[in-house]
Amino acid sequence: MRVEADQPKCVASGQCVLAAPDVFDQDDDGIVVVLDDHPEESTHDDVREAAAICPAAAIRLADK
Structure with missing residues (x-):
């Protein structure tokens, strides 16, 4: 699995961090940061789950 985040789309809800804290974080403005793009x-x-609950649909998942 490859994880990508569209930072301009991110609304800083933090749901991704709550769902997968080992893979996602937030910068000082609350914008998503991918910690591990191949978890x-x-x-x-x-x-x-993080991708599904993202209110801005800012997380994309792809096969390796």
């Missing part, structure tokens, strides 16, 4: 398989369910 371990054990986190894939959390990452999928």
